Amino acid sequence: MERESLEMDVVFVGAGPANLSGALHLTRLVNTHNEAVANGTREGKPLGEIQIAVIEKGSSIGGHILSGAVMDPRGLAELIPDFVEAGAPLESPVKEDHFLYLTGKHAIRSPITPPPLMNHGYYIVSLNRLTAWLGEKCEAAGVNIFPEFPGAEMLYDEADRVVGVRTGDKGIDKEGKRKPNFEPGVDLLAKVSVLGEGVRGSLTKKIVARLGLDEGREPQVYSLGVKELWELPDDRYPTGRVTHTLGFPSDQWTYGGGWIYGMQNRVVNLGYVTGLDYRDPLIDPHAEFQRFKSHPFLAKLLAGGKLIRYGAKAVVAGGWHAMPRLYADGVLIVGDSAGFLNAARLKGIHSAIKSGMLAAETIFEALLAGDFSASRLQSFEGRVKESWITPELRRYRNFHAGFRHGRWLGMANAGLQYITGGRAWGIFDRDHQEPGHEAMQKLSAYGYRGDDPAQRYKDLRFDGQLTFNKVTDVYHAAVAHNEDQPAHLHVLDTNICATRCAEEYGNPCQRFCPAAVYEMADNGDGQRRLQINFSNCVHCKTCDIMDPYQIINWVTPEGGGGPDYKGM
Ligand code: SF4
Numbered sequence: 051m052e053r054e055s056l057e058m059d060v061v062f063v064g065a066g067p068a069n070l071s072g073a074l075h076l077t078r079l080v081n082t083h084n085e086a087v088a089n090g091t092r093e094g095k096p097l098g099e100i101q102i103a104v105i106e107k108g109s110s111i112g113g114h115i116l117s118g119a120v121m122d123p124r125g126l127a128e129l130i131p132d133f134v135e136a137g138a139p140l141e142s143p144v145k146e147d148h149f150l151y152l153t154g155k156h157a158i159r160s161p162i163t164p165p166p167l168m169n170h171g172y173y174i175v176s177l178n179r180l181t182a183w184l185g186e187k188c189e190a191a192g193v194n195i196f197p198e199f200p201g202a203e204m205l206y207d208e209a210d211r212v213v214g215v216r217t218g219d220k221g222i223d224k225e226g227k228r229k230p231n232f233e234p235g236v237d238l239l240a241k242v243s244v245l246g247e248g249v250r251g252s253l254t255k256k257i258v259a260r261l262g263l264d265e266g267r268e269p270q271v272y273s274l275g276v277k278e279l280w281e282l283p284d285d286r287y288p289t290g291r292v293t294h295t296l297g298f299p300s301d302q303w304t305y306g307g308g309w310i311y312g313m314q315n316r317v318v319n320l321g322y323v324t325g326l327d328y329r330d331p332l333i334d335p336h337a338e339f340q341r342f343k344s345h346p347f348l349a350k351l352l353a354g355g356k357l358i359r360y361g362a363k364a365v366v367a368g369g370w371h372a373m374p375r376l377y378a379d380g381v382l383i384v385g386d387s388a389g390f391l392n393a394a395r396l397k398g399i400h401s402a403i404k405s406g407m408l409a410a411e412t413i414f415e416a417l418l419a420g421d422f423s424a425s426r427l428q429s430f431e432g433r434v435k436e437s438w439i440t441p442e443l444r445r446y447r448n449f450h451a452g453f454r455h456g457r458w459l460g461m462a463n464a465g466l467q468y469i470t471g472g473r474a475w476g477i478f479d480r481d482h483q484e485p486g487h488e489a490m491q492k493l494s495a496y497g498y499r500g501d502d503p504a505q506r507y508k509d510l511r512f513d514g515q516l517t518f519n520k521v522t523d524v525y526h527a528a529v530a531h532n533e534d535q536p537a538h539l540h541v542l543d544t545n546i547c548a549t550r551c552a553e554e555y556g557n558p559c560q561r562f563c564p565a566a567v568y569e570m571a572d573n574g575d576g577q578r579r580l581q582i583n584f585s586n587c588v589h590c591k592t593c594d595i596m597d598p599y600q601i602i603n604w605v606t607p608e609g610g611g612g613p614d615y616k617g618m
Contacts, residue, residue, distance in 0.1 A: 395446070
């Protein structure tokens with residue numbers, strides 16, 4: 051197949067906060083350098099016009115971005131010091147922090163907020179709006195942004211050096227045949243490619259495995275955040291109030307917690323995080339969130355309100371010891387793709403932005419030297435180590451691992467870590483963690499008979515007022531995919547689904563997917579087969595992470611498909 055090749059200098063894959071910050075910072079570094087050389091205030095050669103591209107699978111910048119979010123402004127303040135005056139879309143400064151422990155019936159407010167959850171000086175933001183705003187800044191600075199261009203494959207030379215990225219083909223039908231509007235993907239050849247695809251990036255996953263970038267690291271672990279926006283009938287929840295909860299509905303072996311953030315115009319943003327290392331195979335993170343809302347405290351808060359938006363996204367939680375090597379020949383990994391998020395503080399926007407800026411400084415130096423080898427790009431890790439990212443992430447380096455011993459020991463462990471600067475149990479520099487999918491137990495371990503979710507969720511009802519089923523919620527994520535294309539969820543062995551998986555785990559994909567993509571449908575002959583409703587997919591990546599046999603591979607669908615998040 052004939053493919054067009056485009057020569058760029060730098061290609062950023064994914065238009066999230068890390069990559070947009072990197073592209074913007076790099077553009078400025080290059081422009082400042084060229085001007086300084088031209089006016090004689092700096093020695094050396096001008097770099098000339100450097101071609102920088104950001105490719106994005108969504109149809110618009112920010113459309114696939116979802117986060118809580120309370121933003122520590124440290125990163126944004128370094129990128130755009132006057133971000134407030136410059137019109138950054140901030141919902142509100144944080145005005146109050148509440149921390150609640152939820153029992154089945156009561157909400158007990160803690161007199162103290164755990165230090166990692168103190169948010170004074172921070173901002174409640176909609177990350178998808180903030181990302182769209184950063185995209186505008188990039189375009190104004192001359193960065194080429196290409197929405198609807200998913201990164202489908204890395205391009206390597208014969209020495210396994212990354213030489214660019216191939217974007218996805220368009221116009222392939224569901225049988226895999228070319229439609230009349232077929233357009234082959236483009237080979238974007240670049241001196242450096244920057245992977246900032248967000249959590250569990252599909253290209254990042256492959257390159258980490260291919261080049262062994264995770265050798266000697268702990269396995270990455272994740273959580274899943276399920277979120278709704280509600281419009282309330284009055285001002286009962288003030289703008290700027292931040293509430294975090296612990297306890298109900300998670301059991302003590304399931305890492306989890308809730309959030310409620312007060313946005314403008316009587317909108318509350320609430321959600322529930324479930325660790326994707328849960329044990330009970332009947333757990334359904336969407337159902338956990340619906341149960342969270344049915345707690346009397348939440349039910350009262352939301353009474354008379356209206357659901358306006360829904361979304362879900364995995365959260366990278368493994369911390370410092372789970373970060374892969376961040377560089378190889380011709381490539382850097384930034385943001386959530388690399389695991390820069392601080393799970394204890396529930397914050398990653400600031401460090402994603404900073405990681406993008408440090409990547410830009412590394413690339414700028416490489417452009418000056420004309421050297422894009424791993425030994426040159428290695429200085430990215432040095433920059434990260436010298437920056438404020440490292441003390442922050444090292445302080446919480448064993449946070450998530452401590453919770454595999456259950457909620458209470460996890461809390462005690464977190465306290466000891468806090469006092470000792472991050473040492474597990476106050477003693478060990480590095481705790482170990484297992485991949486989350488390995489934690490899932492079989493149905494038999496819980497005494498379950500079959501996969502009836504009522505065995506765990508006895509009282510859960512979807513009443514269409516306070517609680518919603520997945521299909522209704524997905525409607526509020528404004529998801530759209532062209533249905534006449536191959537499914538972008540590759541299940542490598544569907545025989546396992548109807549046999550081993552049904553028997554051992556009761557097909558947990560039906561539950562861990564928050565968008566009702568996976569369904570065991572009746573074959574008509576008494577057998578069941580896996581049906582994949584891929585057009586519902588909100589790109590949260592949970593199936594790629596949590597499948598117990600690791601046979602689900604999430605790949606990018608045709609460009610433009612996916613959720614269309616607004617205000618999330
Ligand atoms: Fe998330 Fe996978 Fe379901 Fe898509 S199919 S919504 S990536 S779990």
